[in-house]
Amino acid sequence: MSDFTIPKFRLPGFVAALGHKLPQWPHGLALVAGLNAALKMKLLPESELTALEDKLFRVQVLDTGGTAHFTYRDGLFRPVFRAEREPDLAFAANLSAYLQLLARQEDPDTLFFNRELEITGDTELGLLVKNMLDAVEWPKLPRLPLPSR
Numbered sequence: 749m750s751d752f753t754i755p756k757f758r759l760p761g762f763v764a765a766l767g768h769k770l771p772q773w774p775h776g777l778a779l780v781a782g783l784n785a786a787l788k789m790k791l792l793p794e795s796e797l798t799a800l801e802d803k804l805f806r807v808q809v810l811d812t813g814g815t816a817h818f819t820y821r822d823g824l825f826r827p828v829f830r831a832e833r834e835p836d837l838a839f840a841a842n843l844s845a846y847l848q849l850l851a852r853q854e855d856p857d858t859l860f861f862n863r864e865l866e867i868t869g870d871t872e873l874g875l876l877v878k879n880m881l882d883a884v885e886w887p888k889l890p891r892l893p894l895p896s897r
Contacts, residue, residue, distance in 0.1 A: 754851055756864075757844045759811040767813020775816040776827035779807060783818070783825040791884050797823075799876055804828060806835040811842040837869040837877060849881075856881070 786792050800820035807816045817828040817835065845864045848854040856878050859865035867874050 754844060754847045754853055756848075758842050764811050764813035770813070772815050773827065773829050775807075775809075775814045776818055776829065779816040780818050780825045780827045786884070787823075787825070793880055793883050796876060796880050799873070803836040803870075803873060804831060804833060806831065806838040808838070808840040809843050809846065810840055835869055837873045838867070840866040840868075 783792075787797075797820065802819060802821055805818050807818075808814070817831040819826055819828055841859065841864060845854070845859050849856060849859065849865075856865060856867075860867060
């Protein structure tokens with residue numbers, strides 16, 4: 749039996765059109781909660797985190813219309829509700845690309861060179877973040893039994 753693979757997909761245009769009109773702050777809160785959970789679980793290499801101090805990040809999910817701004821300060825990731833400057837590092841991709849990254853089905857380099865992931869800003873910071881994500885050892889989740897037919 750093969751593992752589930754996340755297909756490349758793009759949500760219909762009306763989803764992004766609607767998503768742009770909705771408040772964006774929940775996206776930042778959700779992303780920061782996940783990042784801080786990863787910190788608490790010691791999944792992120794602590795030695796690299798000081799380089800993120802006071803940097804502004806933006807993550808856009810193009811086909812949902814969602815945007816999250818956040819920073820890292822005093823040992824925690826924190827949402828930024830009103831970004832007053834350009835981010836130091838920004839990512840933009842469709843939902844499927846982010847899901848493929850999280851599932852380790854695709855790596856950032858492949859998505860970038862296939863023009864499925866846009867990365868803008870500080871190149872050195874981008875490389876640091878990429879290497880941090882590559883170093884994450886995701887906990888193994890137990891496999892759920894498939895229902896019998």
